[in-house]
Amino acid sequence: MTEEDYNNCVKLYSDGLYRFMLKSTRQVEDARDLVQSSFEKLWQHRSEINALKSKSYLFTIGYHKMIDLNRKNSRIDFLESLPERPETSSKTSPRLKEILEKALNRLNERQRSLVLLKDYEGYSYEEIADITGLNITQVKVTLHRSRLILKDWLVSVENVL
Amino acid sequence: MDINRNNYETSFLLYLDRELSPVEMLKVEKFLTENPDLQKEFVLLQQTIFLPEQIEYDQKEQLFHKEEKRRIIPLYWLRIAASVIILLAAGWIILTKVSNNHQREMAVNNRNPLKISPAPEKLVPVKKELKNNTQTDRFVKKDIIENNEQSNQSREKEITKKAAQFNQGNVKGLPQKNNSIPVPEESFVASQKSNAALEIQPDRLHAGTDPKQITALQGTRTAAMVLITAGAKDQIKVENTDLKEQNFQTDNAISVVALDDQNKSISGFINKLTKRNPDDDKTNNARKVRVSVFQISY
Numbered sequence: 001m002t003e004e005d006y007n008n009c010v011k012l013y014s015d016g017l018y019r020f021m022l023k024s025t026r027q028v029e030d031a032r033d034l035v036q037s038s039f040e041k042l043w044q045h046r047s048e049i050n051a052l053k054s055k056s057y058l059f060t061i062g063y064h065k066m067i068d069l070n071r072k073n074s075r076i077d078f079l080e081s082l083p084e085r086p087e088t089s090s091k092t093s094p095r096l097k098e099i100l101e102k103a104l105n106r107l108n109e110r111q112r113s114l115v116l117l118k119d120y121e122g123y124s125y126e127e128i129a130d131i132t133g134l135n136i137t138q139v140k141v142t143l144h145r146s147r148l149i150l151k152d153w154l155v156s157v158e159n160v161l
Numbered sequence: 162m163d164i165n166r167n168n169y170e171t172s173f174l175l176y177l178d179r180e181l182s183p184v185e186m187l188k189v190e191k192f193l194t195e196n197p198d199l200q201k202e203f204v205l206l207q208q209t210i211f212l213p214e215q216i217e218y219d220q221k222e223q224l225f226h227k228e229e230k231r232r233i234i235p236l237y238w239l240r241i242a243a244s245v246i247i248l249l250a251a252g253w254i255i256l257t258k259v260s261n262n263h264q265r266e267m268a269v270n271n272r273n274p275l276k277i278s279p280a281p282e283k284l285v286p287v288k289k290e291l292k293n294n295t296q297t298d299r300f301v302k303k304d305i306i307e308n309n310e311q312s313n314q315s316r317e318k319e320i321t322k323k324a325a326q327f328n329q330g331n332v333k334g335l336p337q338k339n340n341s342i343p344v345p346e347e348s349f350v351a352s353q354k355s356n357a358a359l360e361i362q363p364d365r366l367h368a369g370t371d372p373k374q375i376t377a378l379q380g381t382r383t384a385a386m387v388l389i390t391a392g393a394k395d396q397i398k399v400e401n402t403d404l405k406e407q408n409f410q411t412d413n414a415i416s417v418v419a420l421d422d423q424n425k426s427i428s429g430f431i432n433k434l435t436k437r438n439p440d441d442d443k444t445n446n447a448r449k450v451r452v453s454v455f456q457i458s459y
Contacts, residue, residue, distance in 0.1 A: 003226065010224040018218035032220060039224045100211060118178060119211040125180060144174045150209035151202075 005051040006043055013055050014039065016121060017062050023116050024066055024109065034069065038062040059121065060131045063113060070109050103153040111146040118143055164192040173203050177210055
């Protein structure tokens with residue numbers, strides 16, 4: 001990977017990585033730091049990296065850094081405490097996007113990351129497995145479970161509305 | 162894998178995650194058309210897919226890197242300084258050598274004839290028969306070039322005055338009416354202390370007053386003027402004088418130049434400048450000798 005390849009990675013993937021980090025961590029500063037450190041590591045190991053695999057390498061770095069950060073901060077896993085039904089505090093009907101944003105926050109870190117990698121970045125199960133270090137079955141099961149949680153959330157909101 | 166009402170959910174999710182082959186996708190679509198009551202559930206699952214948002218990372222510029230390449234530091238100032246030093250050193254060496262050579266030349270020239278550059282010629286008629294048949298009468302009245310008549314007149318007066326003094330024995334260090342000094346009739350010796358005034362130097366007319374001598378002055382800052390004697394046959398002879406060394410040079414002047422008649426180039430040059438004036442041959446017995454005055458430069 002040359003200097004030019006690296007700078008192309010910045011141009012092509014920095015926005016996506018930041019979005020992924022922002023959606024995963026829900027913290028702007030954390031997301032910025034993770035992007036910065038991810039690209040820094042990519043730069044340091046550029047000589048060992050094939051330019052064609054630079055994106056997955058970048059997301060892999062980012063993902064693991066995010067996991068490390070979450071462990072360090074002892075973030076709360078929302079999945080276990082996810083209620084059966086969504087809260088109905090708001091009487092106004094939110095848009096579907098906003099509902100999904102809230103539903104996303106109900107997922108745990110792994111589920112959220114996998115959903116984001118799948119939906120935002122379009123990775124396959126196999127690629128997600130490579131990035132996250134999970135096997136394909138784990139990715140598949142995790143994603144399906146996440147979809148069902150989100151669907152249940154949407155159904156509950158619709159029922160309320 | 163066949164799709165049925167027990168496993169349709171997985172097939173729907175695989176379909177939405179684009180993990181099915183086209184054939185399997187067609188099977189799912191076929192199943193949906195055959196089971197319309199499950200379409201609502203399919204739509205709900207479809208709504209769980211997040212559409213990508215356009216989020217821009219605003220600190221992208223910090224991520225760009227440039228490899229640190231070896232920069233060639235332009236040592237312009239160092240080069241210039243080195244050049245100046247080299248030039249100064251070379252200049253100093255050249256200057257030193259030139260100075261040494263010049264000093265050597267000076268040393269050599271102090272022993273040998275210096276460059277002689279001819280001063281404007283002055284015709285000095287020497288008459289064979291003068292009023293007073295004394296030695297001093299033989300001193301020449303200079304007939305300066307017409308253009309300098311006024312200055313010549315004053316110079317002439319001065320010469321005349323000094324000649325008179327000499328004739329009367331008023332000149333210090335000169336024996337009164339030194340008629341005993343055998344000076345050939347046609348010979349004369351004159352010198353000029355400076356460009357401004359022509360002086361008679363009787364003390365230089367030492368024993369024998371050889372007309373073939375060259376007389377010079379001491380202590381003159383400007384070049385001495387040398388008049389060359391003319392022999393009876395109008396042959397110009399210039400020989401080394403037996404002047405003492407003290408006469409040769411002072412601190413700031415070179416007074417005497419001994420010309421060697423063997424030096425043909427100089428002799429020839431002098432001969433050219435001391436041609437006889439052909440008009441003088443027509444007038445009586447007067448002999449006119451072209452006296453060349455040389456300015457010695459050093």
